[in-house]
Amino acid sequence: MRHISRNDVMNLFNDIRARVIDALDAMVAAGDLPQGLDFANVTVEPPRDPAHGDMATNAAMVLAKPAGMKPRDIAEKLAARLTDGPIASVEVAGPGFLNLRLAPGIWQDQVRAALDGGEDFGRSTYGAGQKVNVEFVSANPTGPMHVGHLRGAVFGDALASLLGFSGHDVTREYYVNDGGAQVDVLARSAYERYREANGLEPQIAEGLYPGDYLIPVGEALKARYGDSLIDKPEEEWLVEIRDFATAQMMDLIRGDLALLGISMDIFSSERALYGTGRIEAAIERLRSAGLIYRGTLEPPKGKLPEDWEAREQTLFKSSEFGDDVDRPIQKSDGAWTYFAPDIAYHWDKIDRGFDQLIDIFGADHGGYVKRMNAAVKALSNGRVPLDVKLIQLVKLFKNGEPFKMSKRAGTFVTLRDVVEQAGADVTRFHMLTRKNDAPLDFDFAKVLEQSKDNPVWYVQYASARVHSVLRRAAELGVDVSDAALAKADLSKLDHPAELELIRKVAEWPRQVEHAARAHEPHRVAFYLYDLASSLHSLWNRGNDETGLRFVQDGDLDTTASKIALARSVGVVISSGLGILGVTPAEEMR
RNA sequence: GCACCCGUAGCUCAGUUGGAUAGAGUGACGGCCUCCGAAGCCGUAGGUCACAGGUUCGAAUCCUGUCGGGUGCACCA
Structure with a gap:
């Protein structure tokens, strides 16, 4: 054997x-x-x-x-x-x-396995210690996180946990887009707030960031520079203020992530790639493979951009790896496009020895995945798979009414707004109740509702019932420690209704492995809902058939067996919620 | 025009990587609390899995085409 x-x-x-x-x-x-x-x-x-x-x-x-x-x-x-x-x-x-x-007894053994394993029950080794890099959030460092970032953040964090649970060596990574024009805009916006802090009227021109969150940055700049930068030409302060403001924004973002219980292992800076030769080296690597050339792209078919004109550019032959057309890596003025440092960045990840890369993008970046896949394939000679997960939009509602957002009107909703109203647990779970590529509705009223219409609540209710019944059994004198329950006579759990619940528990290792293979943490949420449903079902049968109640007055041995089953459900729920980053409830009152 | 995602019950969505008679929630109707938490449970009703072909023992799932919705389409990131 x-x-x-x-x-x-x-x-x-x-x-x-x-x-x-x-x-x-x-x-x-x-x-x-x-x-x-x-x-x-x-x-x-x-x-x-x-x-x-x-x-x-x-x-x-x-x-x-x-x-x-x-x-x-x-x-x-x-x-x-x-x-x-x-x-x-x-x-x-x-x-x-x-x-x-x-x-007989095989299913019941799974209850014991859950009690013995605790929250490690279902943990698998199929990942075989493979190093996986999950890059997610990567919001521009120009302001606090808003709802648009929220779902990707939760998804990435849960996926990372899921992969860790199934035997991967996972790194959570954030790519800081601090290399482009938007951080210069940030610098100019912060400069106006700095002038404001010095008693001058800020001139927030069209295109600058108007948000209040830059006011404290202006004050911090004043504390640091006094009025020494006032009326100085931009060249004298742009770099310093940009770096300062960017660092402040990253602190803000780290704080936002912390609200959701998310902690990154690494923040990688785009800017840090410039001037180090990393970009040049990455491009050179592609060039030596014959994948870089000077050429002119065909104009896009259909509606032609007004200002389109044929240009010779430096191109990457991404079409050799399944992309629709080749992609420019240099602008006509010779500067790198956004794609070039991203190539270097992905090469860096490959270089750091990751066996698998996962990128989490907003669905509006879907047009970018083919070229990124092409680049990773070319750079790693096909060794390192890249899986790009696209996250669809979240539609906000309040009591069924769509929640209109406008950045201009200042009514855009921040991540903090959502988490402070709904709570981190509810927010996280709800974000995972849809497949990543399907749009998601988030209604502030509904997610807080206490009914089975609300999956978060429903699963938490099951968890609370398990704790409730454990407390009752303990009062009757049953030793409800996992070690003691594991010694209970589980052959007593032979009623079809009980076996149905046991089967659900036994399915956990399989479900979690499938979820990990598919890179789909939402499957864990659906499974937990299903498991909760089975528990509620058995629970209610106890109303009519008293022999099915978890607590059997006057029969401590039978109670111990049944409590063992309840506890195994509780173990799986807290394990599953743990992967989703949600705290299990002990009571609902 | 091209590419990617989606199309499953009135509504919102799952669907175990190709398995046996397609499932939940919600809404509608009917039952269950002197009983471990009824914020729950059970039952009934509701389907041409957008459409048409193809692949095979077998298709909601894979391939092709059509229709419909979303997203993106050189020197933005």
Whole structure:
């Protein structure tokens, strides 16, 4: 029998799949199957219909064609080799599925595994320690974060946690766009506030940042420079004020992130790439691969920009890597485009030894992903995969009414506004209740509502019920420590309604692994909702069937078994919420 | 015009990387509290998975085309 790691034991589905693969290997050895088959598509999954048993495998069907055999023949030979250990019985069904029934106690063992593992239950090693870089937020350092940044921030942080939980070595990274014209605008805006602090009338011209958040920056500048910069030409103060203001803005942003419980491992500066030869070196690397040339791009088809004119530019041959056209890396005046330092930046990430890169962009930057993918492919010789996740817009509502925002009118909503009104836990969970590429509605009234319409509340309510029942059992004299509960007689948990909940708990390792593979943390949120639903369902059955209540007056042993189940649900909820960055509730009052 | 994302119940959305009879919430209707937390649970109703082809044992899922919505399209970042 193949060696099974502790991790695989925790993921029952992987364990059973390993047994199926072993049986297939044995069939090959015995000549029942041809050599050289690929078992990668063999899956073991919970069947949708419970009547189909505990688990089902498609092995016979996916192997029929490559093996040149009938599914039914494979299925029957495979079935004969599977009834062993945890698998109690096997039947061939439908077009060639093998429906597996597990031996008594196997599911219950998963409850024990959850209690033994605690919040490590479901942790996996499939990431194999791979170094993954998750770059997210990367908001321009020109002001506080607003709602537009909020969702990407939560998504990136949760994805990073999810990958860490599944065995990756994760770095959270922020790319500071401090190299372009917008930080000069910031400097000029801050300068006006500096003049204001010196008692002069600020002249916030069109195009400057009007926000109040620069007023304290102006005062800090006064404290530092007095009036020595007043009426001096821009050349004398631009760089100093720019660097100062940028640093202040980054402090602001770090504070905003902290409100959400987000802490970056690294802030990488775009500006720091200039003048170090890093950009030139990155471009040179592409040039030596024959991917840089001087050329003139075709005008875009369809509506032609008014001021379009043919220009010779330095181009990157991104079209060789799936991009639609080649992309300019230098402007006509010879300065780098935004793309050039970004190429250098990604090369730097590759250079730092990451095995996998993930970028999180707003959906409005979708047009950028092909060229970035092309660059990373070219720079790493295809070694390092880049996955760009696009985050769709958040639509704000208040009691069903759309919340109009306008930067000009000063009514744009900051991240701080949202978190202070809704709370970090609610905000974070709600941001993850949609797939990243689907638009999301955020209604300040609804997210705070206490009903099952609100998934945050619903999951928290389940958590609170678990804690409630643990408290009651403790009052009756049950030792509710995990170590003690793990010793309870779990074979008492044999009612179909209880088994249904146990199955949900047992699915956690599998769900979290799938979520990690897909880079989709929202799956964790949906699973938790589902798990909460199963708990509520069992709970309410206890109203009619008193034998199903978690607390059984006068029978401490049975209570301990049932509390063990409740606690395993609680363990998974806090583990799952932990990945999402949400604190589980102990009570709702 | 081109590229990317999306199209699933009246509404808002999931859908286990191709599996068996497509699921939740909400809204509508009907049940369940002398009972561990009813802020909950159970049931009924509701579908041509935008449309048309194709791939195969098998498609909401993969490919092609069409329609509809969003986003982006040289010297902005």
